[in-house]
Amino acid sequence: MSTRSITPDLSAFEVPMDVWSEPYWHTAAEHRLVLPRCGACNTFRWPAGPFCPECRSQEVEWVAPGQGRIYSFTILPVAGPDKDAPPQVRIPALVTFEGAPGVRLVSALIDAAPEEVKIDALVEMDWLPAANATVPVFRLQNPPPV
Numbered sequence: 001m002s003t004r005s006i007t008p009d010l011s012a013f014e015v016p017m018d019v020w021s022e023p024y025w026h027t028a029a030e031h032r033l034v035l036p037r038c039g040a041c042n043t044f045r046w047p048a049g050p051f052c053p054e055c056r057s058q059e060v061e062w063v064a065p066g067q068g069r070i071y072s073f074t075i076l077p078v079a080g081p082d083k084d085a086p087p088q089v090r091i092p093a094l095v096t097f098e099g100a101p102g103v104r105l106v107s108a109l110i111d112a113a114p115e116e117v118k119i120d121a122l123v124e125m126d127w128l129p130a131a132n133a134t135v136p137v138f139r140l141q142n143p144p145p146v
């Protein structure tokens with residue numbers, strides 16, 4: 001059996017939230033990803049903030065960003081749960097979305113065999129419980145059989 005990337009335990013993790021990011025987390029709790037787009041000029045503003053970086057409008061709409069794909073990633077070896085356990089890997093990934101130009105979302109790529117992870121690989125969202133929120137993570141979409 002090949003090594004697969006670990007799923008982080010976020011159960012004690014407190015997500016920092018503010019009035020500008022609250023719609024993101026509210027929708028994440030329903031296992032849906034939305035990103036903030038300027039209501040005046042359509043520029044995505046990520047991380048979420050009060051003003052559009054292009055036109056300074058405060059109008060915002062929250063939209064589903066479409067298909068995600070890996071922009072960049074790294075493979076981090078980490079120790080197993082005890083000294084006799086095999087080593088594990090974490091795979092933080094930076095993901096872009098076809099419907100949200102300019103946005104790069106960083107999170108963990110879970111349950112992936114390191115040899116399957118490639119730049120431009122398609123990903124789908126998955127969701128992990130944190131202390132006060134639901135956190136988006138990525139999975140490879142249609143991974144090849146191992």
Ligand SMILES: [Zn+2]
Nearest residue numbers: 038041052055
């Ligand atoms: Zn704008």
